[in-house]
Amino acid sequence: MIDFSKFTKYSKPGPRYTSYPTAPEFHEQFSEEDLINFFKNQSDDRPLSLYIHLPFCRSACYFCGCNVIFTSKEDKKVKYIEYLKKELAILKKHLNTNRDVSQMHFGGGTPTFFSPEQLQEVITEIKTIFPNFQEDAEISCEVDPRFFTKEHMDVLKKGGVNRLSFGVQDLDPKVQETIHRVQPFETTKNVMDIARDAGINSINIDLIYGLPHQTKETFAKTIRQIATLAPDRLAVFNYAHVPWMMKTQRKFDETTFAPPSTKLEILKDTIEYFTTNGYKMVGMDHFAKPEDELFKAITKGELHRNFQGYTTKGGADLIGIGVTSIGNGDDYYIQNYKKLNEYEEAIDAGHLPVFKGYSLNDDDILRQYVIMELMSNFSLDIKRTEEKFNINFKEYFADAIEALQEFEEAELLTISDKKIEANETGAMLIRNISMPFDAYLNNIPEDKRRFSKTI
Numbered sequence: 001m002i003d004f005s006k007f008t009k010y011s012k013p014g015p016r017y018t019s020y021p022t023a024p025e026f027h028e029q030f031s032e033e034d035l036i037n038f039f040k041n042q043s044d045d046r047p048l049s050l051y052i053h054l055p056f057c058r059s060a061c062y063f064c065g066c067n068v069i070f071t072s073k074e075d076k077k078v079k080y081i082e083y084l085k086k087e088l089a090i091l092k093k094h095l096n097t098n099r100d101v102s103q104m105h106f107g108g109g110t111p112t113f114f115s116p117e118q119l120q121e122v123i124t125e126i127k128t129i130f131p132n133f134q135e136d137a138e139i140s141c142e143v144d145p146r147f148f149t150k151e152h153m154d155v156l157k158k159g160g161v162n163r164l165s166f167g168v169q170d171l172d173p174k175v176q177e178t179i180h181r182v183q184p185f186e187t188t189k190n191v192m193d194i195a196r197d198a199g200i201n202s203i204n205i206d207l208i209y210g211l212p213h214q215t216k217e218t219f220a221k222t223i224r225q226i227a228t229l230a231p232d233r234l235a236v237f238n239y240a241h242v243p244w245m246m247k248t249q250r251k252f253d254e255t256t257f258a259p260p261s262t263k264l265e266i267l268k269d270t271i272e273y274f275t276t277n278g279y280k281m282v283g284m285d286h287f288a289k290p291e292d293e294l295f296k297a298i299t300k301g302e303l304h305r306n307f308q309g310y311t312t313k314g315g316a317d318l319i320g321i322g323v324t325s326i327g328n329g330d331d332y333y334i335q336n337y338k339k340l341n342e343y344e345e346a347i348d349a350g351h352l353p354v355f356k357g358y359s360l361n362d363d364d365i366l367r368q369y370v371i372m373e374l375m376s377n378f379s380l381d382i383k384r385t386e387e388k389f390n391i392n393f394k395e396y397f398a399d400a401i402e403a404l405q406e407f408e409e410a411e412l413l414t415i416s417d418k419k420i421e422a423n424e425t426g427a428m429l430i431r432n433i434s435m436p437f438d439a440y441l442n443n444i445p446e447d448k449r450r451f452s453k454t455i
């Protein structure tokens with residue numbers, strides 16, 4: 001039996017590394033012109049991955065850390081679609097939109113809070129601007145089961161959507177009430193049936209551990225009930241509590257959160273349950289069936305991490321479309337305006353709605369590789385890294401290696417000449433293990449780090 005109380009000292013603010021450098025390093029000096037230059041230098045042979053942000057939700061789930069606009073007004077949605085169309089038209093002027101599209105993701109907010117007709121309109125416009133979707137393109141959509149009908153499914157299916165992700169979070173009635181998201185099991189089951197009937201064979205379910213009033217027992221019940229639905233993938237996120245950024249999170253009584261040692265036990269139980277019931281762990285918070293591409297990608301060393309979590313499709317340039325969305329190429333990140341009025345103003349003036357960005361230098365690219373390898377595979381091939389970047393790893397990262405000593409002494413990882421490798425317990429602390437490689441984090445005093453806690 002592992003003594004998890006030993007590890008609670010690692011419960012500290014830290015990035016989730018959906019990007020490196022992380023979003024706080026993005027800055028406003030990065031201009032539209034910079035982005036256009038990056039576009040110009042991209043090879044036409046590189047496929048595109050599209051992310052479309054549909055930001056609206058009907059009501060607030062109090063835990064939510066996403067970029068959301070709460071509304072019940074129909075005209076807001078109509079107007080948003082008009083702006084998406086205008087943004088796409090501006091994009092077409094600067095980007096070769098005839099490039100292949102290998103991936104498209106609708107995220108939110110709640111994409112299916114738009115009506116089926118509205119979603120149809122968005123999909124048609126995108127496919128007009130980007131006519132060359134690859135035949136096996138991965139097209140996915142986030143779905144709130146409380147806002148999803150067969151008509152939505154029909155439109156998505158016709159539009160080529162082959163993956164769905166359902167938000168569930170937790171099934172316990174008391175937890176659901178506290179988080180302001182009452183969603184009976186039957187609601188989730190019904191939408192699963194709709195999706196399966198439509199022939200969708202890649203369905204993900206999102207759960208969150210660390211929510212108020214959750215205990216080992218309640219979460220154990222949730223995962224067992226969810227397993228009866230046999231999703232192809234699961235994301236089991238660590239609740240990111242950032243009340244200084246997210247007002248609704250301030251509604252929670254922090255004394256109702258499980259302590260870090262219990263959270264680690266919940267995570268361990270969850271890993272044990274899913275891995276003995278037909279799933280494999282992928283990265284730090286995903287599970288997939290062994291025949292799922294996500295798991296196969298690990299064995300091939302092709303698992304990548306991006307803003308949506310983990311993906312099998314690397315080597316594409318990500319184009320973010322819509323308010324607040326993020327895009328990136330090999331050597332840059334760009335984020336659109338976060339405020340709707342600023343996003344609209346930029347577009348009205350005929351500009352790409354560039355809010356912030358970041359241009360990566362050689363050191364960033366190397367550290368990005370190291371961190372993403374650790375976050376995806378829980379290990380790093382030192383020799384391969386040395387060859388790829390022409391460095392002496394142990395000299396280049398002497399500070400980081402020293403910082404990792406404590407993890408080695410705690411038997412959470414091993415460091416040899418060839419590899420850094422976290423073991424099963426270390427994998428639960430992979431954010432902490434990646435942090436010493438982050439050049440920027442080390443410049444911020446620990447008490448000033450505005451990230452959620454790693455445990």
Ligand SMILES: C[S@@+](CC[C@H](N)C(=O)[O-])C[C@H]1O[C@@H](n2cnc3c(N)ncnc32)[C@H](O)[C@@H]1O
Binds near residue numbers: 063065167237238
């Ligand atoms: C945009 S939502 C998914 C689609 C839809 N809006 C829904 O909630 O069903 C993305 C996912 O992010 C996760 N999420 C949101 N806020 C979070 C937080 N504070 N900590 C951890 N995960 C969070 C939830 O699991 C949620 O399902």
Ligand code: SF4
Binds near residue numbers: 060064065068108109
């Ligand atoms: S979790 Fe999903 S439905 Fe709830 S507020 Fe966030 S984006 Fe909206």
